[in-house]
Amino acid sequence: MQKDLVLLKWYAGILTLLLAIIGLYSFINSGTSRFKEITAERINIVESNGQLRMAISNKERSPEVLAYGKPLTPPIPGQNRPGLIFYNDEGTENGGLVFMGGRDSSGKYQATGHLSFDQYNQNQVLYLTYADDNGDQSTGLHIDDWQTSPAFWDWRAEYKKAQQLPDGPTKEATLKNLMKPKVGQKAYAQRIFVGKDESKTAMVTLADRMGKPRLQLFVDSIGTAKLNFLDEQGHITYSLPK
Incomplete structure (x- = not known):
């Protein structure tokens, strides 16, 4: 009887171990867990x-x-x-x-x-x-331009190096060239903004490749609507209502 009891214990132990292994294997290889x-x-x-x-x-x-x-x-x-x-x-x-x-x-x-x-x-x-x-709120959709090359991290590394240069004409020229690598284009520029600014004005702003606003549609906090066309210097060339 004692011998049968020992064999039964071994059998139960081995069976439990096998069931545990099978369960673990199924869990790992099921591909889906909940x-x-x-x-x-x-x-x-x-x-x-x-x-x-x-x-x-x-x-x-x-x-x-x-x-x-x-x-x-x-x-x-x-x-x-x-x-x-x-x-x-x-x-x-x-x-x-x-x-x-x-x-x-x-x-x-x-x-x-x-x-x-x-x-x-x-x-x-x-x-x-x-x-x-703390209440000064700006909310909106932004669409920007970024140059296609160099890669952002390479451009950023060069910009960080330029920032460490001693103040003077060389530093200013280097930073300017990095920000404006091509005539009429910036390294990056905000082209479109649709949203609301800190003054509670709802707006749509369209800008050129230099990031300068050229068309603005506003409805201010008291409900006044306005449409402005601007030149490269930011001067209003035409406005509605006049």
């Missing part, structure tokens, strides 16, 4: 080869900016943008959704919401932004 709730500081969404496609994180765990899967030189650190960061097929950051807000010790608040999409190997060119500095 959870009612997950608590995490960061979740990385990756391709089958491990390449990062999206990071969902809190503020402290938010990733630094990556190009081809590697940090920029000089780096743009993370730890300051809770939300979602998107990456393209090559592991380069190409947009995201970030949000934050709160009051400081004086009781004043700041709040931000930002959804952006980047031009290939450049910075953001399409973005929705809500920015609120």
Whole structure:
């Protein structure tokens, strides 16, 4: 009887172990898992080869900016943008959704919401932004131009170097050339804004390749509507109503 009892215990133990292995194997290889709730500081969404496609994180765990899967030189650190960061097929950051807000010790608040999409190997060119500095609020859709080359990180590295030059004509000329690499074009310029500014004015602004407003449609906080046409120097050339 004692011998049979020992054999029974061994049998039960081996069977339990086999069932556990089968269950674990099924869980790992099922391809689909269902959870009612997950608590995490960061979740990385990756391709089958491990390449990062999206990071969902809190503020402290938010990733630094990556190009081809590697940090920029000089780096743009993370730890300051809770939300979602998107990456393209090559592991380069190409947009995201970030949000934050709160009051400081004086009781004043700041709040931000930002959804952006980047031009290939450049910075953001399409973005929705809500920015609120204790009631001074700007909200709207932005569409920007970015030069196609050099890549944003190379341009940024050169700009950072130029900023370290001693003050004087050489520094000013270098920064100007970086900002205006071609005649009549800037390295980047805001072309379209549709939204509302701090004065509660609803507006549509269209700008040229230098980022200078050329057409403005306004409805101010008391309901007055106006349409302005501007020249390159920012002077109004025609206005409705006159």
